[in-house]
Structures are given as structure tokens and as C-alpha cells.
Amino acid sequence: MGDLPTGWGGGPVEPPDLDEVARAAARISGLVLRTPLMPLQSYDATADIYLKPEVLQPVGSFKIRGVGNWALSLTDDQSRPGIATTSAGNTAIALGYMGRLLGVPARSHVPESLHESKRMAIEAYGVDLVEVTMTDLMRFMFEEAWREEPFTYLNPWGEPLMIAGHGTIGSEVHDDLPELDSVFIPVGGGALLSGVASVLKTLKPSVKVFAVQAEVNSALSAAFAAGGATWIDWHETIVEGASTPIITDEMYPILRRLVDEIVLVSEDEVMGAMRRLALGDKLVTEGAGAAAVAAALATPVEQRGLSVCIVSGGSVDRDLFVEVVSGRPG
Numbered sequence: 001m002g003d004l005p006t007g008w009g010g011g012p013v014e015p016p017d018l019d020e021v022a023r024a025a026a027r028i029s030g031l032v033l034r035t036p037l038m039p040l041q042s043y044d045a046t047a048d049i050y051l052k053p054e055v056l057q058p059v060g061s062f063k064i065r066g067v068g069n070w071a072l073s074l075t076d077d078q079s080r081p082g083i084a085t086t087s088a089g090n091t092a093i094a095l096g097y098m099g100r101l102l103g104v105p106a107r108s109h110v111p112e113s114l115h116e117s118k119r120m121a122i123e124a125y126g127v128d129l130v131e132v133t134m135t136d137l138m139r140f141m142f143e144e145a146w147r148e149e150p151f152t153y154l155n156p157w158g159e160p161l162m163i164a165g166h167g168t169i170g171s172e173v174h175d176d177l178p179e180l181d182s183v184f185i186p187v188g189g190g191a192l193l194s195g196v197a198s199v200l201k202t203l204k205p206s207v208k209v210f211a212v213q214a215e216v217n218s219a220l221s222a223a224f225a226a227g228g229a230t231w232i233d234w235h236e237t238i239v240e241g242a243s244t245p246i247i248t249d250e251m252y253p254i255l256r257r258l259v260d261e262i263v264l265v266s267e268d269e270v271m272g273a274m275r276r277l278a279l280g281d282k283l284v285t286e287g288a289g290a291a292a293v294a295a296a297l298a299t300p301v302e303q304r305g306l307s308v309c310i311v312s313g314g315s316v317d318r319d320l321f322v323e324v325v326s327g328r329p330g
Contacts, residue, residue: 096125
């Protein structure tokens with residue numbers, strides 16, 4: 001994969017400051033839900049794992065925070081031709097939601113492996129879908145092929161307004177549980193962790209940040225081992241919403257600075273967490289949405305202390321969800 005680009009040619013992504021996050025919170029107020037912190041259902045006397053259930057957002061994921069902050073910052077001239085992005089699914093859903101809200105067209109390049117439930121949700125918002133291979137999806141973003149289209153393009157990983165919007169999760173977590181010791185965050189391209197962890201590390205530097213990825217697709221582990229951006233062979237995974245074949249040049253420095261430890265989760269661990277969240281906490285999650293919980297459950301409390309898990313999304317394929325919750329193979 002040596003001939004493939006490892007980024008879009010920009011400088012290192014900078015963390016949002018607290019003022020930028022506060023402006024984002026004000027801008028998206030009324031658009032997003034201030035999700036509660038809720039203890040993971042347990043029969044123990046004291047709770048040491050709390051959930052931030054972003055599955056309760058209007059579009060079923062945290063993405064509405066970042067996409068909404070970006071879209072509401074556009075001028076009429078910028079939004080009128082339409083808005084576009086590249087997405088594994090949830091960013092495109094949020095983009096479609098904002099397109100409807102602003103009354104403008106929306107378009108997204110997505111991987112051809114996109115599951116049917118996400119495809120249906122995206123198309124329900126009227127998004128024009130372009131399905132390509134995962135490698136071509138990355139090329140479209142890195143080689144800036146979007147410049148040939150009339151739409152205003154959202155970089156789903158490096159856009160500062162996107163990251164500041166995600167940072168509002170961090171400020172809410174700190175407000176609600178200032179005594180937290182650690183946070184578990186699923187990592188795809190890195191925008192969610194960059195926003196949440198930047199805020200938490202600013203407000204409480206001792207907070208330990210666990211980055212969570214599927215063990216079959218850990219571009220973050222590969223990047224940390226190599227000391228920079230590197231491509232990996234991408235495999236199908238139940239954590240497809242937080243799996244990319246690369247951590248880019250632009251995202252690597254901020255992730256290297258913020259992440260204290262990487263936790264890799266197996267397919268079985270994620271399915272177990274999905275099942276537990278559905279039956280115990282009454283939360284429908286996709287694999288990426290349950291990954292943080294799977295990681296926290298696999299990490300001894302002595303290593304993590306009082307923990308918050310970002311339950312990032314619930315765009316799960318119906319048949320897969322039935323299979324997972326029933327515990328029976330399809």
C-alpha cells in the first residue's frame with residue numbers, strides 16, 4: 001500500500017479550546033439532546049461504569065453534534081449548492097438530517113460494504129449515495145476529489161467545527177461526573193476522541209483516555225507502533241462504524257498526545273456488550289456503539305477506576321441485532 005496517500009496534505013489537527021466548545025454547545029442547543037449519564041446496569045452495590053448514551057440523539061448517534069455545529073456555521077452561499085461528506089454511515093445520516101433542516105441537497109461517498117439499515121436511514125433523509133471500495137473512499141478524501149463537485153464538503157475527521165461539536169460530550173461528562181477517572185471512546189478516524197478527550201484533559205488532566213478499536217482492524221495500534229500514519233489491511237467487523245484502514249498524518253499527533261492506552265475488543269466481546277446493553281439497559285446499539293462498554297468490562301477496575309463509556313451510535317442492522325440479542329447464529 002506504499003503508493004496510497006496517508007492524509008489530505010493538511011497540517012496537524014489542533015484540539016478545540018473550551019471557548020470553541022462552548023460556542024458549539026450554544027449553536028447546537030435545541031438541535032441535540034443533552035444525553036444523561038446512566039450507570040451500566042449491574043447487580044453490584046456501587047456503579048463504576050457509566051454510559052453516555054448518544055444513541056438517544058435524533059439521528060441515533062453523536063455525529064449530529066459535529067455535523068450540526070459545522071452545518072449551522074455555513075453561510076447561505078456555502079450551503080445553497082448542497083453539503084457533502086465521506087462516511088461509514090452515521091456521518092451521512094447526520095448530514096442528511098441537516099440537509100433537510102437547511103433545505104439543501106446532501107451527498108455522501110460511503111463504503112460498498114454499508115449495511116442495509118444504514119443505507120435505508122441515509123436514503124430516508126434524501127442523501128445521494130455514492131458507493132465505493134474502502135480504499136477509494138479514502139482516496140476521494142485524501143486526493144480532494146470532492147473539489148470537482150459543487151457541494152460544500154465536510155471533512156469528517158479533521159474539520160475543527162466537527163471536533164468542537166464532539167467536544168460538547170466531554171464538557172457534559174465533566175459537568176455530570178467530575179470525579180471520573182477514565183473515559184472509553186471508540187476510534188475510527190479520530191474526531192470523536194479528539195473532541196471529547198481534549199476537553200476532559202483540559203478540565204481534568206488526570207483523566208485516563210482509553211481508545212477502543214476492533215482487534216481485527218486497529219489502525220491506531222499500527223500507527224502508534226510505526227510512529228505515524230500507516231495503512232492496514234481492512235477486514236469486515238461488527239465494529240464497522242469505528243473501523244478505518246488508516247489513522248492519517250493530520251490526526252496522528254493529536255491522538256498520540258491524548259490517548260493513554262488502546263484497548264482492542266473481539267467480535268464476541270462486542271456482541272456480548274450489545275446484548276447486555278439491550279437487555280439490561282434497554283439501549284439498542286451498533287457494534288461501534290457498544291465497543292467502549294466491551295472495553296471497559298474487559299479492563300480491571302484497578303486500572304480504570306470510575307469510568308465513562310461513550311455509547312456512540314445505534315445504527316444496527318435489524319437481522320444482526322436479532323442474532324446478537326438472541327445469542328443464536330443467523
